[in-house]
Structures are given as structure tokens and as C-alpha cells.
Amino acid sequence: MTPEHLDEFLRQENDYEKDPSATFNLTAFNEILLHMTSFPYIEDSKAFTEHMIISADGVIASKQDRHHAVLPHAHNWMELAYMYSGHADLTIAGQKISLVQGQCILINYNVSHSCAPCGHDDILINLLLSRNYLQTNFFNRFSDSGSLAHYLIASLNNENRENGYIHFKSADNRRLSVFMREFLCEYYDKSIHYNDYLDSLTTLIFLELSDIYKDESIRDASEHNEILSILRYIEGNYRNCTLKSTAEFFHMNPNYLSGYIHKHTGKTFKSLIQEQRMMLATRLLSNSDLPVTDIALQAGYENITFFYKKFRQLHGCSPAEYRKQFQ
Template sequence: MRRELLHELMTVSEEESKYRAGQNLIEKQLYSGESIDEIDREKLLKRGRLITVRPHSRFVDFPEHRHNYVEIMYVVQGSITHVIEGKELVMQSGDVLMLNQYVAHSIKRAEYNDIGINFIALPEFFEIPLSMLNGKNVLAEFIIGALRQKNPVSHYMLFRLDNNLQIDNLMENMIESMFHEKNGSSGYDIMNQYSMGLVFLYLLNHLEDLSHNSSMDYKETIVQAVLEYIDSDCRNANLTKIAEDTHQSVTVLSKLIKQRTGSNFQELLQQKRFSMAVKLLLDTDLSVEDIALDVGYENQSYFFRQFKSRYGMTPRKYRIEHGNVK
């Protein structure tokens, strides 16, 4: 991050000076009209604006609270610790935490070098980012949950990004523009909507870095869909097709499969094909050649080599030793 901007972000505010001097209670009037239990967007957002940024206040514990807006925290340096649903989430430099409306969470005391930036946004800010996502995916579901006027979905996601350069640059640009915007510059919201849309597109290519997701384990759901797809059509299954069906890139999907199962797509597919081949050998009168075709191998010699490598014998001998000779 540019040195001058980082210096601004690290400057101790008047509010922080009180906490640093020993005040243990949050300055409630800065965040809410009544109780700190629910932080009010009208205290933080200028009238007519869709988004703003605010450095996280250091030197004090924030008690459990909710927001009537969407919050995205980006850690510039150091660490910030959130507690959500009893789970302690320690954010490091470069991490992104997305909190939908009404997610209950608390934040542990941050020190001088712990710099977190809160993007405070109305749900309608995300209409343009949603249009850029083009399809059903975990980020689109997050935005749709935020846009629900009745019963918005309480939902959070934490991406552990280890200082992704593209995302860091986009975040810095948005922080810079909102910190130094000129009064009456209505174009800032639109520029930041497109910038946030680009952040979301980059995040879609880093779903393997999605560490926590409260509404559902999205990675597990994706991998389960892959396994069901292989089970249902092992003869024709291919990674490109399932990537298109699940709205993932082939690279990201490959990483998710390996991360969750310990095997790559081709290994899982072969396991299923040979499992099916064994079943057909034992339960049917089909020739070995027909079985190879049925499970997806047109190259007969390759099928024979792989079968012998896995089971230590030819398909015909396996049939004789483990089943009834037909």
C-alpha cells in the first residue's frame, strides 16, 4: 500500500485516543442511537450514499453487535480477530471478511499496527457487482441474500488470500477514492461498484481460499456435485463439463476436488470406472471388451494394463477367482 495512505490509516483518531487512554466502553453515540447491539447505517453513511469506508477502531473490545447494512472488512496489516457463532476467526493481512446484514459478531481489541478497513454498504450497492458475476455461485448467493428486503439472509464469508496482488490493488483504489473524495462527486459510488464487482470476480477464482462460510459449506457442496456426477455417468464424465455446470473455472474446481478428497478428478473417475468394471465382471455375462467400453475405455489395451496394475491380475482371471465363470 502507498506509504502516504498507510500513514493516514494508522493515524490515531480522537475516538481511539480515548480507548488508548483507558476508556473501556465503546463511544455508543458514534454507532447507534440506542444500543450498541445494533449499529445504525445512518450514523456512518452520508445521506444519499451507497458505500463508505471506515478504519476499524483500535484499542478496545467491540461487544457482540449486528449491522443494518452489509460490511466487508479488509485487513491492511497486522491481524483482526472476530468471534462469530462462537468461532474465533483471526484475520491476517490481505484477508477479506464479508458480513451480511444482522450477522451477530464481536471483535477483539486491535493494537496500533493492526489496520482493518470496514466497507460499509447498503444492499443496493451490490446490484452492479451481482450483474457482473453472471451465474449462480457462492458470491451471487451472498448478494441475493443481502438484497432480500424481507428476511435478509444472515451470512458471512472469510477469504484467506495471503495478499493477492490484484485484490490488494482494487481495495487500495477504493479506500483511496473514498478517503479523498470531493463533496458532491456522485460518480464515486458507480466506480466503486464496478471495482467491487472486479474484487468478486477475482474471489470466484480463489474459492479454495474460502475459509469459512456460514450458510453452507460451499466447497463441500461443489465436490459432492462432482462425485454425484461421476457416479451417474462415469463413462462420459469430464472435468470441463462439470466445471461449466457448477460455474467454476477448471483450475479452481481441480484445486477444490484435490483439497477435499485428496485425489484429483481423473483419479476419482478411474476409481469409479474400475469399481463399475469389477461389478460388471462379477454380475453379468458381458465380455471384457464390452465392459471396458461400458465404463468409458475405448482403448482396450489401456484398460487391461490399468486393471492388472490395480488388481494384480487380468480381468478374466479376476472374474474366475472372485465370481462365477459364465
């Protein structure tokens, strides 16, 4: 399927979209979901139809039916809503959000959400991803990419339940639109290796979303999740920032900031700093010929003995022994 054929396919109206008076059998819909996987509940599903769901081994893609409101519902799959074309007005966890072309919203497990009727040119694509699929095919490739990734993983694993969604301001992002189009082309017109393609494209989509967040302004006053701003700050300043300097930057009391970070990530400020420093150290050990002392200094360790101690605690070997694995 080419991007042109995909566009034509997505803009076609199905029978439900052509009939504004159409209703849907909630019991039948829930039976479909239960046969696919362990899918929880739909509160009120007049706006759901059988044809919107196509299963793909842990990833379900659905084009949202136009001309009908999607009433409040929740499920135990993570949902990534992508605005392929036009715009949509959603309500998520009581918050009204306008989604424009190219933007995404990641909705957490069991968070109630709904959508106002979409017009003919408003194409909203929903990707539903099971917890098992994400953990098996995604987290193992994503978990080392930074504190922001750790925050997302904590949310998916119910370690952080305060924030029900993340709105990605990705309207002008070229790569995301390419990855999404390629995913949908493969999803609706499967090749021999479609599972591998979909797994890889899903990873690329989420990695790009992570980069989008990192590239946004740290001090955006309208930021819904302040913890994400703090984590982005740590990712950019871990070599020399302290709890005190970070607290001053965000106009917080150091003790309050320490508790706030632990509440939202399950980790201490010091452990987040150590993770960032060690990730840089391990990358340099495996991909460069720099002396270990220089690597320690680049990672923010002025005390080389302390660096050796922490490295052995984490990896069970010395930096030199770790490097030999990649030679």
C-alpha cells in the first residue's frame, strides 16, 4: 500500500459513518474485545462499531468513526491517538483538548476519554497497545534512553497514576508523520514480515515522541506534567546539577523537590543523576577508545575511585572488563 492509497482508504466512509442514526450493540462489541485479549470495559458505546477494530498481535489500529460522538469509555490498553488529518476535540480525565493534524495524545490505562463528532476530513487514528506487548517488544529497547523514558515506563506500570495523558505538540514533526504512515500502510496491507515491521515502527514512533518532548521548552508555563520538565532538565544537566541548583531553577524547596521526584518516579534525585551518568559512561566504554579516567570525567565523576565503585555495583565488573565485551 502506498501513502496515496492509504489516504484514499482512510477517507472512505463506512456504513456506520454514512448513517447518522446508526446505533451499536454494546454486548456484541465487548464480546469482540474479550475474544481478542483481556480487554476491560466500555461505559457507553453507541459510537463504537465492529469494523473499527482490527487485531494485530498486541497492537490494534482503529480509524475513529466520523459524524458520531465517542462517548466516555476506558480500557486497560494504552492508547495513542494520532491526528492524521483535520482536528478533533477530546475530553480526557475531565480535561478538554483540541488535537490538530500531526499531533498525538498518549492516554494511560483505565483513563476515561471521549471525543466530539469528527467531520469528513477529520481522520483520527487510535493505536491501542497492550501492557504485555509494550513490555515484551518495546521497553527492552527503550528503557535505557533517559529519565523521560523511565517516567513513561513508570506510568505504564501503574507506578505513576496521577497524570492520565500526555499531549505531544508534534504537528510539524516530519519523522513522526513518516513513521505513522508507514505503520498504517503495513498494518492495513500486511507483508510477509509485517510483525517485525510493526514492532520496529512502534519503537520508532515512541522514540520520536520521546525526542519531541525533550526538544520542547523546559519551562513551558502550560506544561501539564511538571515532572517531565524536571526530568528533561536533569537529562540536560546531569553532569553538574545538584538537588539545590535544580530546586532553585524550578523555584522549589530542595526537600519538596526530592519528595516530588520520588512520588512521581519512585526514584531519588541522586539515583536519577547516577543513571544518566552511568548511561553515558557505558556508551563511551562500548563505542570509543577514550581512557576510563576521561570517560569518568565526561560523565560527571570527579572522584575516579567513586566511579569505579559505583560502576562495579551496577555492572558487577570493572569498566575495563565491561569494555572487553565489545571488542
